[in-house]
Amino acid sequence: MERVIIDSKGISSFQRDIPQILKVAKIGMWKLLLGEGAPKLYIDEWIANLMSVPAGLPPEEVYEGFRKSIAPQNLQKFLVYKNDLEDGKAAELEYRIFKPSGEVMDVRCGV
Numbered sequence: 001m002e003r004v005i006i007d008s009k010g011i012s013s014f015q016r017d018i019p020q021i022l023k024v025a026k027i028g029m030w031k032l033l034l035g036e037g038a039p040k041l042y043i044d045e046w047i048a049n050l051m052s053v054p055a056g057l058p059p060e061e062v063y064e065g066f067r068k069s070i071a072p073q074n075l076q077k078f079l080v081y082k083n084d085l086e087d088g089k090a091a092e093l094e095y096r097i098f099k100p101s102g103e104v105m106d107v108r109c110g111v
Helices: 008-024 045-051 059-069 072-086
Strands: 030-033 040-043 092-098 104-110
Touching (some): 040 045, 040 059, 059 092, 072 092
Antiparallel strands (some): 092 104
C-alpha cells in the first residue's frame, strides 16, 4: 500500500495554486443560490469573461442574463437541472447558449 504524506505547508501551497490550475484547464467556478427570493448566480472571472458579463452586475441579474442566453430548445433541460439542484440532487447538464456577441457556445455543467 502506497502512502502519500502532505504537510500543511504543501496543502496551503496547493490551495493557492487552484485558481491557476482552473484557468489553465479552462474550468470556471460558479455558485447558484436558490430558494428565498430571486435566484442568484455568482461566477468567477473566467466565466464572466467567457460570457461577457459586465463587472459589478448583481447576482440576480447575472442569473437572469444567463437563463435568457440558453438556447430555447435547451431551456426545459436547464429547468429540470435547476429543480434537481433545488432538491439537493447531483446533476449534470450539457446545453447551448448564445453569448451577447451572438456567438453560440456549448456548455457542460456538473454539480
